Amino acid sequence: MAEFxxxxxxxxxxxGDDKVKMVINTLPPNGGSGTFSYSKNSYFQKRSSSxxxxxxxxxxxxxxxxxxxxxxxxxxxxxADFGCATGPNTFVNAHKVLEAxxxxxxxxxxxxxxxxxxxxxxxxxxxxxxxxxFTSLPQDRNFFACGVPGSFYNRLFPQSSIHFAYSTYALxxxxxxxxxxxxxxxxxxxxxxxxxxSASEEVVDAYATQFARDAGNFLDxxxxxxxxxxxxxxVMQGVPNGMPYSHIINGMLxxxxxxxxxxxxxxxxxxxxxxxxxNFPYYAPSPEEMRKVIEKNGxxxxxxxxxxxxxxxxxxxxxxxPEWILHVRAAMEPIFITQFGNQATHQMFQRLTKQLLDKRHxxxxxxxxxxxxFLVLKKN
Amino acid sequence: MAEFxxxxxxxxxxxGDDKVKMVINTLPPNGGSGTFSYSKNSYFQKRSSSxxxxxxxxxxxxxxxxxxxxxxxxxxxxxADFGCATGPNTFVNAHKVLEAxxxxxxxxxxxxxxxxxxxxxxxxxxxxxxxxxFTSLPQDRNFFACGVPGSFYNRLFPQSSIHFAYSTYALxxxxxxxxxxxxxxxxxxxxxxxxxxSASEEVVDAYATQFARDAGNFLDxxxxxxxxxxxxxxVMQGVPNGMPYSHIINGMLxxxxxxxxxxxxxxxxxxxxxxxxxNFPYYAPSPEEMRKVIEKNGxxxxxxxxxxxxxxxxxxxxxxxPEWILHVRAAMEPIFITQFGNQATHQMFQRLTKQLLDKRHxxxxxxxxxxxxFLVLKKN
Numbered sequence: 001m002a003e004f005x006x007x008x009x010x011x012x013x014x015x016g017d018d019k020v021k022m023v024i025n026t027l028p029p030n031g032g033s034g035t036f037s038y039s040k041n042s043y044f045q046k047r048s049s050s051x052x053x054x055x056x057x058x059x060x061x062x063x064x065x066x067x068x069x070x071x072x073x074x075x076x077x078x079x080a081d082f083g084c085a086t087g088p089n090t091f092v093n094a095h096k097v098l099e100a101x102x103x104x105x106x107x108x109x110x111x112x113x114x115x116x117x118x119x120x121x122x123x124x125x126x127x128x129x130x131x132x133x134f135t136s137l138p139q140d141r142n143f144f145a146c147g148v149p150g151s152f153y154n155r156l157f158p159q160s161s162i163h164f165a166y167s168t169y170a171l172x173x174x175x176x177x178x179x180x181x182x183x184x185x186x187x188x189x190x191x192x193x194x195x196x197x198s199a200s201e202e203v204v205d206a207y208a209t210q211f212a213r214d215a216g217n218f219l220d221x222x223x224x225x226x227x228x229x230x231x232x233x234x235v236m237q238g239v240p241n242g243m244p245y246s247h248i249i250n251g252m253l254x255x256x257x258x259x260x261x262x263x264x265x266x267x268x269x270x271x272x273x274x275x276x277x278x279n280f281p282y283y284a285p286s287p288e289e290m291r292k293v294i295e296k297n298g299x300x301x302x303x304x305x306x307x308x309x310x311x312x313x314x315x316x317x318x319x320x321x322p323e324w325i326l327h328v329r330a331a332m333e334p335i336f337i338t339q340f341g342n343q344a345t346h347q348m349f350q351r352l353t354k355q356l357l358d359k360r361h362x363x364x365x366x367x368x369x370x371x372x373x374f375l376v377l378k379k380n
Numbered sequence: 381m382a383e384f385x386x387x388x389x390x391x392x393x394x395x396g397d398d399k400v401k402m403v404i405n406t407l408p409p410n411g412g413s414g415t416f417s418y419s420k421n422s423y424f425q426k427r428s429s430s431x432x433x434x435x436x437x438x439x440x441x442x443x444x445x446x447x448x449x450x451x452x453x454x455x456x457x458x459x460a461d462f463g464c465a466t467g468p469n470t471f472v473n474a475h476k477v478l479e480a481x482x483x484x485x486x487x488x489x490x491x492x493x494x495x496x497x498x499x500x501x502x503x504x505x506x507x508x509x510x511x512x513x514f515t516s517l518p519q520d521r522n523f524f525a526c527g528v529p530g531s532f533y534n535r536l537f538p539q540s541s542i543h544f545a546y547s548t549y550a551l552x553x554x555x556x557x558x559x560x561x562x563x564x565x566x567x568x569x570x571x572x573x574x575x576x577x578s579a580s581e582e583v584v585d586a587y588a589t590q591f592a593r594d595a596g597n598f599l600d601x602x603x604x605x606x607x608x609x610x611x612x613x614x615v616m617q618g619v620p621n622g623m624p625y626s627h628i629i630n631g632m633l634x635x636x637x638x639x640x641x642x643x644x645x646x647x648x649x650x651x652x653x654x655x656x657x658x659n660f661p662y663y664a665p666s667p668e669e670m671r672k673v674i675e676k677n678g679x680x681x682x683x684x685x686x687x688x689x690x691x692x693x694x695x696x697x698x699x700x701x702p703e704w705i706l707h708v709r710a711a712m713e714p715i716f717i718t719q720f721g722n723q724a725t726h727q728m729f730q731r732l733t734k735q736l737l738d739k740r741h742x743x744x745x746x747x748x749x750x751x752x753x754f755l756v757l758k759k760n
Contacts, residue, residue, distance in 0.1 A: 076538040117538040121526065126514045134506045134529035144537055146501065146526040149514035157524055158456040158497040 029085050029331045031129025039086045041330035045169050046089045048310035052374050059376045060100040064231050067108040069163045070116040077116045077163050082152040083170020084122040086132040094120050118143035153217040157225040165232045172237040174281035175214050178206035181279050195254035195280045197245045211283035215293045223299040226379040237284035238307050238373025249366045260351045269344040278339050300377035310372035317367040318360035325353045409465050409711045411509025419466045421710035425549050426469045428690035432615050432754050439756045440480040444611050447488040449543045450496040457496045457543050462532040463550020464502040466512040474500050498523035533597045537605040545612045552617040554661035555594050558586035561659050575634035575660045577625045591663035595673045603679040606759040617664035618687050618753025629746045640731045649724040658719050680757035690752035697747040698740035705733045
């Protein structure tokens with residue numbers, strides 16, 4: 001449940017059709033290296049990501065023809081991380097992927113002295129703190145590094161130029177919240193909640209539709225950018241087929257945040273309409289939904305897709321609740337502040353920790369759920 | 381004389397051989413978009429750079445085989461700016477270069493519908509404010525953009541991957557000040573000055589040697605990175621063959637800064653040794669010196685090399701002195717603060733404007749000098 005908080009979002013008012021619509025856009029996590037920074041509070045994500053490490057190595061070894069890709073590309077292998085945030089996790093991921101590719105190349109060409117050079121592209125939104133990313137790049141890296149500012153729901157690279165792409169804890173962040181859930185009197189109006197967890201079917205559908213559109217755009221862009229035979233690995237939040245999100249530990253978090261914000265509005269810290277107009281742009285798909293998106297795109301083969309336990313290393317949930325909420329705060333604080341102000345946001349996180357500690361026995365029954373979606377695709 | 385201040389530097393103490401050496405490393409200019417930011421105070425550079433625009437277009441049209449380069453590279457043209465700072469000048473330069481290349485491609489392939497895609501790499505030191513650069517990227521750009529953190533005196537790209545490289549107002553910034561000029565009792569010890577302007581022959585030689593080494597490293601790296609037939613354009617500070625730097629308007633600036641800092645030390649704001657240990661890592665070569673470096677490298681042909689007046693648009697020097705010093709301050713302030721503190725730095729810039737206004741008649745006689753070195757190289 002920890003790797004949940006890779007990006008934040010921001011509210012924007014869009015004026016048109018004589019009415020004001022609130023759209024909650026995705027934003028990158030907290031920059032810098034301070035107490036609440038993502039760079040200091042993302043080690044849960046690191047550990048959860050490492051669960052998939054050996055599988056990625058295995059897929060590269062079995063299915064990525066590094067020799068062929070390199071020789072068709074002037075011995076340059078281009079690797080991209082979509083949703084890199086500020087580090088350090090992205091550097092760990094890049095290192096592991098490169099090591100696996102070097103290993104594969106060596107096994108394919110045991111006697112060659114001509115090894116590929118690696119060009120690694122770190123992508124995130126333009127408002128991501130690339131300064132922190134760049135100044136913390138490993139000094140002893142054996143690749144050439146670039147930062148790529150832009151939404152990964154759009155094209156970011158020239159056609160057929162990327163050999164290996166990965167995205168870790170990023171693709172569950174929608175490009176924006178679905179507009180209808182903020183529309184007063186629409187059947188999908190999500191009054192009094194900040195997410196589709198525990199919401200009406202219309203709200204869930206609106207989120208699912210937004211996810212299908214966003215993930216479709218992601219795959220369309222990557223299908224153009226990846227070379228034939230290139231590999232795309234995705235690690236993100238997921239949900240077992242047919243399971244309501246309120247059964248998931250992250251769903252409980254959203255419900256809790258929503259009810260605390262309603263409490264605070266009743267206490268007069270802000271108007272209740274602020275909660276109504278705030279919807280977190282996050283969606284965890286089931287493998288079935290993801291398969292549909294991939295099949296609709298039609299340019300990738302599914303090499304591997306599975307749900308895994310993101311925290312097999314965790315011995316008990318209740319002991320890490322404050323730390324978990326620190327991770328949540330590191331990632332989400334800016335958007336809450338934008339919408340609700342400093343004071344209310346601070347209070348919300350304070351109460352969140354308390355309330356989740358009160359629910360620790362329930363959380364304890366859920367933290368072993370397989371809610372991490374792992375996906376390996378190969379470009380046709 | 382305006383385009384002088386593209387990068388700053390910072391003092392570092394290096395411990396070794398049982399003594400402390402001060403090395404002044406180059407640093408990027410002021411970040412952000414505030415009063416003294418480079419992004420707000422670099423329009424002199426923009427205008428001076430535009431002096432070379434039509435020449436660059438001409439060279440691309442005459443000598444760059446865009447059709448051949450694109451078709452050998454899967455229709456992807458890769459362009460790099462070495463020393464991009466925070467913008468906006470780098471975007472203007474990129475736009476002009478890309479337009480010229482598109483024009484050339486169209487003239488080579490009038491009937492094709494397959495146009496190259498452009499991948500543009502913006503390079504500067506890792507401490508450059510890439511956040512400002514990325515958030516100010518033109519929305520309507522027709523290229524894919526990357527930031528590349530690292531010193532351009534090292535390798536930054538895979539071999540044979542760049543088709544067109546340029547560096548504008550950056551290459552006169554040495555990687556560091558020559559160490560000997562800070563060494564007490566060395567014949568090249570540069571006591572009481574902050575630059576080689578008006579200094580002893582030993583000091584000038586030490587700087588010249590450092591420049592030859594740095595520019596050599598720059599060309600060595602670019603020679604590996606550029607494809608055969610690729611083009612490298614450099615716009616930087618220069619000096620006519622054999623002319624002492626004290627005759628140049630920028631030399632007068634350094635002399636003035638040095639003497640003000642000596643004044644301030646005598647007034648007790650800091651110890652005189654702070655001036656002795658501070659040497660600005662900047663060198664303006666003559667065409668003759670540059671030719672030697674290029675010939676030593678041996679992997680480029682010189683297509684064009686000339687000195688130009690960087691400010692033909694300037695009607696009078698004296699009216700722009702305060703603005704000029706604002707540009708200087710935007711670019712240099714951080715390093716002066718590092719060495720001399722806030723208060724002294726503020727005073728230095730205040731007095732600098734005054735003193736240069738007092739010398740306006742002398743400056744007026746010099747601002748038409750041809751001190752901008754323009755260079756077009758082609759990779760063999």
